[in-house]
Amino acid sequence: xxxxxxxxxxxxxxxxxxxxxxxxxxxxxxxxxxxxxxxxxxxxxxxxxxxxxxxxxxxxxxxxxxxxxxxxxxxxxxxxxxxxxxxxxxxxxxxxxxxxxxxxxxxxxxxxxxxxxxxxxxxxxxxxxxxxxxxxxxxxxxxxxxxxxxxxxxxxxxxxxxxxxxxxxxxxxxxxxxxxxxxxxxxxxxxxxxxxxx
Numbered sequence: 001x002x003x004x005x006x007x008x009x010x011x012x013x014x015x016x017x018x019x020x021x022x023x024x025x026x027x028x029x030x031x032x033x034x035x036x037x038x039x040x041x042x043x044x045x046x047x048x049x050x051x052x053x054x055x056x057x058x059x060x061x062x063x064x065x066x067x068x069x070x071x072x073x074x075x076x077x078x079x080x081x082x083x084x085x086x087x088x089x090x091x092x093x094x095x096x097x098x099x100x101x102x103x104x105x106x107x108x109x110x111x112x113x114x115x116x117x118x119x120x121x122x123x124x125x126x127x128x129x130x131x132x133x134x135x136x137x138x139x140x141x142x143x144x145x146x147x148x149x150x151x152x153x154x155x156x157x158x159x160x161x162x163x164x165x166x167x168x169x170x171x172x173x174x175x176x177x178x179x180x181x182x183x184x185x186x187x188x189x190x191x192x193x194x195x196x197x198x
Contacts, residue, residue, distance in 0.1 A: 025149045038111035054098040071105025072123035124177035138175040
């Protein structure tokens with residue numbers, strides 16, 4: 001009898017866990033999501049941010065970043081004398097988002113050769129603007145983010161939080177409200193190549 005109760009309990013727990021995982025909302029951030037057309041993403045960003053911001057043309061990353069002097073180092077890394085970016089999370093192609101007043105590079109949206117978005121990276125300055133979060137602390141911001149999408153609590157990392165979704169993407173939120181969403185290869189394994197973010 002104990003064995004039957006144990007087996008039934010395991011099935012109930014497994015059923016409950018799979019039901020909770022199925023409730024995770026698609027992650028679409030202000031109309032942006034992994035797998036969308038990069039040209040559409042550029043148009044959305046241009047409308048969202050306004051005149052204080054410059055959006056570069058879409059192209060090869062090194063061409064897009066040829067005038068880079070400074071910006072969000074978590075996205076762009078640092079530039080040495082040979083103009084090589086070190087520690088960069090920028091992909092092979094995409095477009096940069098520049099705060100005009102300081103000529104500071106604050107975001108990058110990467111795409112693959114088929115013009116599908118593979119990564120969305122925003123500095124805290126952009127996140128504050130997009131989410132009107134400048135008056136809330138980083139922990140409340142992060143908690144609101146994952147609760148809004150019915151995600152489990154994120155794992156703590158140095159100066160932030162991270163979560164890898166069974167839907168094929170990883171998200172990192174830092175304590176300065178930096179946000180990075182990237183497509184993971186696991187998406188191919190679970191047969192969900194076009195993950196949307198709402």
